[in-house]
Amino acid sequence: MPNTGAQTAPRIAVDVMGGDFGPQVVVPAAVEAARDGIAVVLVGDSARIESELSGLNTAGLDITVVPASQVVEMDDKPSDALRRKKDSSIQVACRCVTEGRADGVVSAGNSGATVACGMFVLGRIKGVMRPALAGIMPTEKNPVVLIDVGANVDSKPLHLLQFGLMADVLSRCVLGVSNPAVGLLSIGEEEGKGNATVRDAFELMRQSDLRFIGNVEGRDIFTGDVDVVVCDGFVGNVALKLSEGLAKSMSNILKKQLRSSWLSRLGTLLSIRAFRRFKKVVDYAEYGGAPLLGLKGLVVVCHGKSNELAIVNAIRMAATSVRNKMHEHLAEGLAAHSGLAGKTEKASKDAA
């Protein structure tokens, strides 16, 4: 077993070669996280890593370097990354977990390859049918977990139930929500609204121990009144990327208008602190990345454009999940519902 338990520091393997900015952003981020008492394992080109480290104060920090000779490029196919790049930084980082040298992995590299390596190298927790990516997004109140944001398409009702069970545990263990409200993403609030899969998933979730609040709609995601929103990975990926795109486009339009006269430019100058706070509230970097749930070891998938803050926060999130024994709770939560899964197996197969 990897080091879990409160007595030792969580140990996180960081894919140094991943992300648009590579080692020069990832290494300083990992060092910053190490200052929080997290043990970091830097995986990638040793020479590049040592060069980045030489400029930083690392005295007294628990930092290990594990060499990896290959790099998965952003346009590599996940299957190629798996088969042809067995010594890639992301694949070696995942092996650090299976070899007991780390408890979790953080990567800002090729998302598809990261998901594929995580699934193939780490393997699933017993009882998990489909690992899922949990997107964490800012709202008017607490952050919301949207699951799945792209690890699976054409999900079955039972998969959706498991996504909800896993995100419930994430919400408790990592975001500190005591009794998460779980909603099912649909196109109307009433039971019976939605497509065939959602209608069957509704019944499964109603029978579960989740605090299931029923269907929620697209407009409910950002109000902060629901803690977990469950959907198929196609819908969730569209929703996540749409949110990112819309937030950016709205900011662009607002900036353009605010720059259009000297009066409004002056006004913006006076409001600059408010705009900065606004940016902080809606900034994805505050949440670091999307945890891939259901594997034997947490993998946090970061945005390719992740800045240092995003990487630091992703490492912190992985460490928190280790400290709070998220994986043990995940296994317990799924096991507690295995009866429900069994009972509804037929219904789920019929719907398949």
Added chain:
Amino acid sequence: MPNTGAQTAPRIAVDVMGGDFGPQVVVPAAVEAARDGIAVVLVGDSARIESELSGLNTAGLDITVVPASQVVEMDDKPSDALRRKKDSSIQVACRCVTEGRADGVVSAGNSGATVACGMFVLGRIKGVMRPALAGIMPTEKNPVVLIDVGANVDSKPLHLLQFGLMADVLSRCVLGVSNPAVGLLSIGEEEGKGNATVRDAFELMRQSDLRFIGNVEGRDIFTGDVDVVVCDGFVGNVALKLSEGLAKSMSNILKKQLRSSWLSRLGTLLSIRAFRRFKKVVDYAEYGGAPLLGLKGLVVVCHGKSNELAIVNAIRMAATSVRNKMHEHLAEGLAAHSGLAGKTEKASKDAA
């Protein structure tokens, strides 16, 4: 045939009883539209309509009142609205089209009931498999058409192709785009990304006469680089409502921050004109409503919360579609692709 042709004014039946604000907003909106040379047919409670009209200057305007004794409530089921409320304002408005008294319908009432009445009363254009709702949304450049935003769930590949063909005509005839770029909403740009339905639809769209630019992602919707985005109604409805919710939540968060100090409140005051222009750019009311495409007569479904501007613009959009003979072009576009539909019928059935 209803009055089409350039020689007579487009004649639009307006469901006066629909929407959260009812006759006191819808009647003034219809009168405003009539001032643009549109003939409006006001359908609903005659006494209420006459009372609203009495306070307005309607001299020289082409306004007709058609009585309807029932009202579809916002929580009525579409099937009940159809069967039990045959004299409802929305159903009577649709009958105005089949009876040749109007060319199109505008309603801000119960969306599900409006779609159901439109389909049942007006019937489909020959060759249309599934009528679809086209959402028109602001972007950084020109507005984008997202289709379908909720009339259908579990769409088949051939349905998606037809959605694209219909929205292409809408984009040309109503939004004035000369050669619309049509994208297929998926979770990766490369061919082969997405779920089973999307992968098959990709091939159909590639073979069509559309200016098909391939897969687009959620983040591409609001850049303004694509004119039509095609998706299943479940995904589109989530996307539409999410956009609405996110835009509102972002505004709320920004407002809260801007009000948090006297300095930023002063700044906001100086920038007030820029904020107003921003609001206008991102305001759904500028686009009026979502046209339901594929029926023998256009039905424009407005948001329940529609203000006067939204209703006026919806009526103008319906009139523009009549003036530009959108329905004839729709029928032609679909007929031109019936061979493609036939050729690919097997593929579509296999995917079903």
